Amino acid sequence: MSEVCVTSDFFDTQKIERMIECRKAQGEFDMKHVVVITGAPGTGKTTVRNYLTEKYGMEKVLTHTTRMKRVGEQDGVDYYFETDETFFRNHFLEHVDYDDKKYGSSLEGLQRAWEDNDWAVIVLDTKGAISYLRKMPAETLVLYLETSDQKKQAQRLAERGDRVELIKKRLASQEAKRDLELPQELHAHAQLLLNDDWEQTKHYLDAWLVKVGWKVAASDFQD
Numbered sequence: 001m002s003e004v005c006v007t008s009d010f011f012d013t014q015k016i017e018r019m020i021e022c023r024k025a026q027g028e029f030d031m032k033h034v035v036v037i038t039g040a041p042g043t044g045k046t047t048v049r050n051y052l053t054e055k056y057g058m059e060k061v062l063t064h065t066t067r068m069k070r071v072g073e074q075d076g077v078d079y080y081f082e083t084d085e086t087f088f089r090n091h092f093l094e095h096v097d098y099d100d101k102k103y104g105s106s107l108e109g110l111q112r113a114w115e116d117n118d119w120a121v122i123v124l125d126t127k128g129a130i131s132y133l134r135k136m137p138a139e140t141l142v143l144y145l146e147t148s149d150q151k152k153q154a155q156r157l158a159e160r161g162d163r164v165e166l167i168k169k170r171l172a173s174q175e176a177k178r179d180l181e182l183p184q185e186l187h188a189h190a191q192l193l194l195n196d197d198w199e200q201t202k203h204y205l206d207a208w209l210v211k212v213g214w215k216v217a218a219s220d221f222q223d
C-alpha cells in the first residue's frame, strides 16, 4: 500500500481524507469482509461482537446451535436454537461439535449479512475460524481473544450467570481446552487481542479496524 494510503496521524483531518480517497481508488472499500471472533469461553467474544455491531454497524451473522438457551438469550437474536432434527435442515458452510452440542454457520446467513453491509461479524470456535480462512481467505479477518489469566475466564462465565456445573463441564471439554491456545494454522493470520481491560480493548479494536481497512471518516477522529 502506498504511503498516502496509510497514516498514523489521526488528528490531521487532511491526511485522513487523503488516506480515505487513496483507499477508495484502490477499491478497498468495495470488498466484503467478515470478522471472525474466536477464542476460549469467557474471553469476551460475544462482548467484542456486540461492540463491533453497535459502534461500527457491522452486520451480525447468527449461527445455529443445539445447546440450551441461557437465561436472557433469544432465538433469532443470540442464535438460531435447533434440535438434533432441525439442525441439519440448514445448509452449512461449516459445522462443528463443541462440548457435545452442534454449532454451524450457513452461507445464506453470511450472504444475507453482506447484502446489507460490506462488513459482517461472526463468533466461531477456532476450528470454524480455520474453515473460514480456508474457504474465504481474502474476506476473512480473524481476531483471537485471550486473557492474561485463565481464572478470569471462569470468573466471567460465573458473572455472566452460567450455572457452576455447566461452567465446569464447558471448561473441561476438549474443545474449550483446545481453544485456550492459538492453533498453528491461525498463527500467521489471526490478530491476538488481550481482553483484560475493556477500555483498552475498545481502543485496540478501533486501531485494528483502521489498519485492516475500515472506512474511517475524518469526523470519526475529531473529539
Ligand SMILES: Nc1nc2c(ncn2[C@@H]2O[C@H](COP(=O)(O)OP(=O)(O)O)[C@@H](O)[C@H]2O)c(=O)[nH]1
Residues within 6 Å of the ligand: 037, 038, 039, 040, 041, 042, 045, 046, 063, 064, 065, 067, 094, 095, 096, 098, 103, 104, 105, 123, 124, 125, 126, 127, 128, 129
Ligand atoms: N465453528 C463454529 N463455532 C461456533 C458456531 N457458533 C458458535 N460457535 C462457537 O461455539 C463455542 C460455544 O459457544 P457458546 O455455547 O455460545 O459458548 P461461549 O463461548 O461460552 O459463549 C464458542 O467457541 C463459539 O464461538 C458456528 O456456527 N460454528
Ligand SMILES: Nc1ncnc2c1ncn2[C@@H]1O[C@H](COP(=O)(O)OP(=O)(O)O)[C@@H](O)[C@H]1O
Residues within 6 Å of the ligand: 039, 040, 041, 042, 043, 044, 045, 046, 047, 048, 156, 157, 159, 160, 195, 196, 197, 198, 201
Ligand atoms: N474486558 C472485560 N472485563 C471484564 N468483563 C468482561 C470483559 N469482556 C467481557 N466481559 C464479561 O465477561 C463475560 C463473558 O463474556 P462473553 O463476551 O460472553 O464471552 P465469550 O463469548 O467469549 O464466552 C460477560 O459477562 C462479559 O460482560
